[in-house]
Amino acid sequence: MMKLNNKYNWLGLFYVVIFIFMSGCDKNDDATEISETFNGNVIITNQTELEDFASYGYKKINGHLKITGVNSLASLIELNEVFTLEIFDTQLSDLEGLNNLKVTGEDTLNEEIKDSQIIIRDNEVLGVLDGLNIIVLDHLTVRNNDNLYNFCALKDVEISGFYNVENNWLNPTLNELENSSTCQKEIYENPNCTQAYTRKRFSGDITIASEQELIEFGNLKYTDIEGTISISGVNSLAPIENLIVINELVINNTELKNLDDLKCLAILNELHLFDNPLLENLKGLSSTKISQPNVYAYEFDFFNESGALTISNNDALVNLEGLENIEYLRTVLIENNDNLTSLKALSNLVAISDPGRDSEYPNEDFLKIINNDGLLTLEGLENMSVLHLYVHDNDALQDLKGLSKISRLEVLSIKDNKNMTSLNGLNGLTAIIDYHDVYTNPGQKILLNNILLTDFCVLKDVDFGYYSPDHYQVSGNAYNPTLAQVKTDDGCSN
Numbered sequence: 001m002m003k004l005n006n007k008y009n010w011l012g013l014f015y016v017v018i019f020i021f022m023s024g025c026d027k028n029d030d031a032t033e034i035s036e037t038f039n040g041n042v043i044i045t046n047q048t049e050l051e052d053f054a055s056y057g058y059k060k061i062n063g064h065l066k067i068t069g070v071n072s073l074a075s076l077i078e079l080n081e082v083f084t085l086e087i088f089d090t091q092l093s094d095l096e097g098l099n100n101l102k103v104t105g106e107d108t109l110n111e112e113i114k115d116s117q118i119i120i121r122d123n124e125v126l127g128v129l130d131g132l133n134i135i136v137l138d139h140l141t142v143r144n145n146d147n148l149y150n151f152c153a154l155k156d157v158e159i160s161g162f163y164n165v166e167n168n169w170l171n172p173t174l175n176e177l178e179n180s181s182t183c184q185k186e187i188y189e190n191p192n193c194t195q196a197y198t199r200k201r202f203s204g205d206i207t208i209a210s211e212q213e214l215i216e217f218g219n220l221k222y223t224d225i226e227g228t229i230s231i232s233g234v235n236s237l238a239p240i241e242n243l244i245v246i247n248e249l250v251i252n253n254t255e256l257k258n259l260d261d262l263k264c265l266a267i268l269n270e271l272h273l274f275d276n277p278l279l280e281n282l283k284g285l286s287s288t289k290i291s292q293p294n295v296y297a298y299e300f301d302f303f304n305e306s307g308a309l310t311i312s313n314n315d316a317l318v319n320l321e322g323l324e325n326i327e328y329l330r331t332v333l334i335e336n337n338d339n340l341t342s343l344k345a346l347s348n349l350v351a352i353s354d355p356g357r358d359s360e361y362p363n364e365d366f367l368k369i370i371n372n373d374g375l376l377t378l379e380g381l382e383n384m385s386v387l388h389l390y391v392h393d394n395d396a397l398q399d400l401k402g403l404s405k406i407s408r409l410e411v412l413s414i415k416d417n418k419n420m421t422s423l424n425g426l427n428g429l430t431a432i433i434d435y436h437d438v439y440t441n442p443g444q445k446i447l448l449n450n451i452l453l454t455d456f457c458v459l460k461d462v463d464f465g466y467y468s469p470d471h472y473q474v475s476g477n478a479y480n481p482t483l484a485q486v487k488t489d490d491g492c493s494n
Contacts, residue, residue: 035058036057036058036059036060037058037059037060037061037062038056038058038060038061038062038063039062039063040061040062040063041061041063041064041065041066042061042063042064042065042066043066044065044066044067044068044069044070045068045069046069046070047069047070047071047072050067050070050072050073050075050076051075054075054076054078054079055075057078058078058079059078059079059080059081060079060080060081060082061079061081061082061083062083063082063083064082064083064084064085064086065082065083065084065085065086066085066086066087066088067085067086067087067088067090068087068088068089068090069089069090070090070091070092071090071091071092072092072096072097073092073095073096073097073098073131074096074097075097076097076098076101077097077099077100078100079098079100079101080100080101080102081101081102081103081104082101082103082104083103083104083105083114083116084103084105084114084116084117084118084119085098085101085103085117085118085119086118086119086120086121087119087120087121087123088119088120088121088122088123089122089123090123090125090126091123091124091125092123092125092126093125093126093127093128093198094126094127094128094129094130094131094198095126095128095129095130095131095132095153096130096131097131098131098132098133099131099133100133101132101133101134102134102135102136103116103117103118103134103137104116105117105138115138115139115161116136116137116138116139117137117138117139117140117141117161118132118134118137118139118140118141119141119142120141120142120143120145121141121142121143121144121145122143122144122145123145123148124145124146124147125147125198125200126145126147126148127147127148127149127150127198127199127200128148128149128150128152128153128184128198129142129148129150129151129152129153129154130150130153131153132153132154133153134154134157135156135157135158136157136158136160137157137158137159137160137161138159138160138161139159139161139162139163139164140154140157140159140162140163140164140165141162141164141165142164142165142166142168143164143165143166143167143168144166144167144168145167145168145169146168146169146201146203147169147199147200147201148168148169148170149168149169149170149184149185149199150170150183150184150185151165151170151172151177151183151184152180152183152184154177154183155177155178155179155180155183156178157177159174165177169185169201170184170185188266188267188289189244189266190244190263190264190265190266190287190288191287192263192264192287193244193263193264193266194263195241195242195264197221197223197242197244197264198221198223199223199224199244200220200221200222200223200224201222201223201224201225201226202220202222202224202225202226202227203226203227204226204227205227205228205229205230206225206227206228206229206230207230208229208230208231208232208233208234209232209233210233210234211233211234211235211236214231214234214237214239214240215239217239217240218238218239218240218241218242219239221242222242222243223242223243223244223245223264224243224244224245224246225243225245225246225247226247227247227248228247228248228249228250228270229246229248229249229250230250230251230252231249231250231251231252231254232251232252232253232254233253233254234254234255234256235254235255235256236256236261237256237259237261237262238261240261240262241261241262241263241264242264243262243264243265244264244265244266244267245265245266245267245268246265246267246268246269247269247270248269248270248271248272248307249268249270249271249272250272251272251273251274251276252272252273252274252275252276253275253276254276254278254279255276255278256276256278256279257278257279257280257316258279258280258281258282258283258284259282259283259284259285259322260283260284261284262284262285262288263284265285265288266287266288266289267288267289268285268288268289268290268291268307269290269291269307270291270307270308270309271285271290271307271308271309271310272308272309272310273310273311273312273314274310274311274312274313274314275312275313275314276313276314277313277314277315277316278316279314279316279317280316280317280318281317281318281319281321281322282317282320282321282322282323282345283321283322284322285322285323285325286321286322286324286325287325288325289325290307290309290323290325290326291307291308291309291326291327291328291329291330307328307329307330308329308330308331308332309323309326309329309331309332309333309334310331310332310333310334311333311334311335311337311340312333312334312335312336312337313335313336313337314337314340315337315338315339316339317337317339317340318339318340318341318342319340319341319342319343319344319345320340320342320343320344320345320346321345322345323345323346324345324347324348325348326346326348326349327348327349327350328349328350328351328352328353329349329351329352330352330353330365331352331365331366331367331368332349332352332366332367332368333366333368333370334368334369334370334372335368335369335370335371335372336370336371336372337372337374338372338373338374339374340372340374340375341374341375341376342375342376342377342379342380343369343375343377343378343379343380343381343402344379344380345380346380346381346384347380347381347382347383348383349381349383349384350383350384350385351384351385351386352365352366352367352384352385352386352387353365353385353386353387365386365387365388366386366387366388366389366390366411367381367384367386367388367389367390368390368392369390369391369392369394370390370391370392370393370394371392371393371394372394373394373395373396374396375394375396375397376396376397377397377401377402378391378397378400378401378402378403378425379401379402380402381402381403381405382402382403382404382405383405384403384405384406385405385406385407386406386409387408387409387410387411388409388410388411389403389406389409389411389412389413390411390413390415391413391414391415391417392413392414392415392416392417393415393416393417394417395417395418395419396419397417397419397420398419398420398421398422399420399421399422399423399424399425400414400423400424400425400426401424401425402425403425403426403428404425404426404427404428405428406426406428406429407428407429407430407431408429408430408431408432408433409429409431409432410432410433410444411432411444411446412426412432412444412445412446412447413444413446413447414446414447414448414450414453415446415447415448415449415450416448416449416450417450417453418450418451418452419452420450420452420453421452421453421454421455422453422454422455422456422457422458422493423453423455423456423457423458423459424455424458425458426458426459427458429458429459429462430461430462430463431462431463431464431465432444432445432462432463432464432465433463433464433465444471445464445471445472445473445474445483446473447473447474447477448473448474448475448476448477449475449476449477450476450477450478451476451477451478452477452478453477453478453479454477454478454479454493454494455479455492455493455494456474456479456481456486456492456493457489457492457493459486459492460486460487460488460489460492464483478494479493479494481494
């Protein structure tokens with residue numbers, strides 16, 4: 001219920017009587033014009049009450065204004081002045097409607113000067129403070145607004161008292177508030193996105209197993225997913241076309257032919273696509289920045305680490321066009337894609353490295369290219385370095401051309417590539433050593449069952465560390481040299 005707390009009861013009664021009289025008169029009648037100033041405190045608890053209050057046309061409130069339970073402030077556009085302002089527990093996405101408001105702190109009813117103060121708290125949808133054009137303020141409190149990411153409307157405010165900003169999506173310091181580049185969360189915008197959106201964050205993981213579930217989730221209008229979204233059982237991604245940031249996207253067992261509906265997706269950290277038999281191309285991600293931790297370190301904590309890529313069991317996929325923006329990854333698994341012929345879209349991939357490698361218990365970073373029967377070449381990987389390399393069961397692959405940037409490895413595993421005749425492509429390799437445990441654990445050399453492989457000469461000058469039979473496995477090839485033979489001109493090939 002709206003409460004009008006007035007010091008003088010007779011004055012409040014006077015206004016009520018005037019309002020009743022005016023309801024039967026023309027509001028433009030100068031003889032019955034309502035005062036532009038309301039003397040007292042105002043508490044508004046829902047949208048209807050706000051619209052009713054706004055209909056009086058007050059320009060000034062000689063008191064304190066509290067607003068809750070509303071979804072728009074547009075009708076307060078004529079309000080110019082209040083003592084203090086508190087906005088809490090609303091469904092507001094912005095503060096448009098307060099554009100002309102100043103908060104004075106002056107309490108003329110009590111004939112004293114009080115500090116001007118704004119409190120904005122517990123508004124779960126609020127994303128920006130646009131509409132609030134305050135220049136001078138004593139105290140500011142902004143807290144517990146989960147989706148609030150843009151404070152730039154207050155960039156020029158002069159705050160003389162306390163500044164309490166906490167538990168929002170973005171929590172700028174006072175110095176950051178004054179800077180155009182830090183008063184908001186900066187974000188790359190996908191140029192293919194033409195629709196307007198208000199950012200709304202989903203914290204956690206979500207699993208979607210049907211079209212109906214996807215529609216229901218899409219209706220919630222989230223734009224940012226800080227966890228994992230796993231999607232299966234769908235033939236369209238249109239309900240989530242407003243997503244702009246995803247930590248981890250998993251798409252499996254769908255009837256999708258493309259990812260074109262993700263036209264607004266700007267930032268993605270991890271991508272896993274498997275068991276999508278109709279998926280023909282990934283061009284819908286051509287303007288999406290994928291796993292670029294250095295660029296987006298200020299966006300979310302998870303962008304401080306490289307992401308992961310899995311492309312598995314997508315029988316209709318011919319190439320990886322759409323992934324050109326990938327620069328860094330932690331792991332890459334490309335397997336069981338029968339018609340995949342090219343990896344050239346990964347030409348901007350710089351490194352596959354695990355941020356945990358320097359910790360006490362490092363995880364394994366790897367490139368695994370396994371059982372892609374149509375893959376003719378590894379060209380496209382020329383700019384990439386990796387420490388754990390697995391190339392298995394690729395029937396059409398004849399050599400390793402495309403891996404020239406690799407200078408050292410900890411694991412080299414080449415198995416069951418039935419048409420591979422040489423290891424050409426590893427010409428830049430200088431060492432195969434476990435650099436995390438160089439003295440006790442030599443690098444893994446596993447070359448098995450490549451039935452046409454006869455040429456090992458690119459390994460002749462490679463540093464293998466000390467010899468360990470368990471870590472040098474060469475058999476089932478057309479030629480199986482010992483490690484000593486590999487190190488000689490005469491014995492490295494047959």
